[in-house]
Amino acid sequence: MPLPLYLLAVAVFAMGTSEFMLAGLLPDIAAELGVSIGTAGALTSAYAVGMIVGAPAVAAFARRWPARSALVVFVLAFLAAHVVGAATTSFPVLLATRVAAALANAGFLAVALTTAAAMVPVDRKGRALAVLLSGTTMATIAGVPAGALLGSLLGWRVTFWAVAALCLPAALGILRGVPARGAQENEQERPALRAEFAQLTRPRLILVMALGALVNAATFGSFTFLAPVVTDTAGLDELWVPFALVVFGAGSLLGVNVAGRLSDRRPGLVLAAGGPPLLVGWPALALLAEVPPALFALLFVQGALSFAVGSTLIARVLHEAAGAPTMAGSYATAALNVGAAAGPLIAAATLRGQGGDLGPLWAGGALVAVALLVLLPFRDAFAVGRERVAGR
Incomplete structure (x- = not known):
């Protein structure tokens, strides 16, 4: 894989740390700013809404910029937002x-x-995506737990400052490693924006986007409210929350790398092998959460399955949106963050029901069940052979 892919993954690490870190910080944020944990969970949904709106809108706005310039501007804007967030005393x-x-x-x-x-041949998009998403999985293994630990010891604001600091080497790496102009930046070959948006009328593209949203809703809904499960249901000290995040992240790293080697040629195999266990795993986690060894074992498994299935669906979005070379990434980003916005809202609603802290885990199982029911009539669409992928 090209070196610039790994440099991009550094920036994804910083951003992934920020996106996931609230799972370990919500109780402290809620207490300091005087809101309920459910209300504080809206911070995750607000982030996801920004991702949904921003992905196509910002990508369309910046599609004529050189990729390197756009990437650096976005990293610096991300840094500035975290500086303000770290300094504010207002929840709004x-x-x-x-x-x-x-x-x-x-x-x-x-x-x-x-x-x-x-950067890669069409039949290696899945592996390239796995490298890029390794930044996110490393965030769940190292960045998010470190942030949770910093939050426990020094306060949640220190975690925001740490994310801002991570953006500086990420921006420098992009400036030094990403070419000034990439292979997709030939103005004469770029389709019109209207033609790229027209790809959204393709049924198979809509299908994989919907499936990605459902799976991501289950992942984010369960992950966002993991801290109360560890501390209240399992009865562990809050310092075990970072360890739980590490376990989930280690599973996600395994899942995304295994899926990255299969998703281009055999996406149907990944979905068929990973989907049903993912469905069973969330209810099993709810039933066994009081037993710490079972809790941590299932967190590892669910991390692996969630990211294996999720990253495969991202790769399929990129394949199905091949006719939108400058907008395909925004479609994948928006689709998955529809789930990231809806998941915590659905999960927060279950906290007030009979399920209590375990409600989000039951909701995760229900969301995966819906995804599998949607997928079932179209499973043949994912039986992609190597020759078909290479021929797209």
Whole structure:
């Protein structure tokens, strides 16, 4: 894989840390700013809404910029949003900074996904995506737990400052490693924006986007409210929350790398092998959460399955949106963040029901069940052979 892919992954690490870190910080944020944990969970949804709106809008706005310039601007805007977030004492202002950071993240990820896909042959998009998403999985393994630990010891604001600091080497790496102009930046070969948006009428593209949204809703809804499961249901000290995040992240790293080697040639195999266990895993986690060894084992498995299935669906969005070379990344970003916005809202609603802290896990199972029911009539559409992928 080309070196610039790994440099982009550094920036994705910083942004992934920010996107996931609230799972370990919500109780402290809620207590300091005087809101409920459910209300604080809106910070995750606000971020996801910014990603949904920002992905196509910002990508369309910046599609004529050189990729390197766009990527650096988005990283610096992301940094600025975290500086303001770290300094504010107002929940509405913090909410606004999450939207601003999400817009920057959306623009960055949309351009990065398109840039990564353009760096490799068409039948290696899945592997390129796995490298890029390794930044996110490393965030769940190292960045998010470190942020949770910093938050526990020094306060949640220190975590925001740390994310801002991570943006500086990321911006420098992009400036030094990403070419000034990429393979997809020939103005004469670029389709009109209207033609790229017209790709959204393709049924198979809509299908994979919907499936990605459902799977991501299950992942984000469960992950966002993981801290109360560890501390209240399992009865562990809050310092175990970072360990739980590490376990989930280690599973996600395994899942995204295994899927990256299969998703181009055999996406149907990944979905068939990963989907049903993912469905069973969320209810099993709810039933066994009081037993710490079972809790951590299932967190590892669910991390692996969630990211294996999710990253495969991202890769399929890029394949199905091949006719939109500058906008395909934004479609993948927007689709998955529809799930990231809806998931925590659905999960927060279950906290007030009989399920209590375990409600989000039951909701995760229900969302995966809907995804599999949607997929079932169209499973043949994912039986993609190597020769068909190479011929797209």
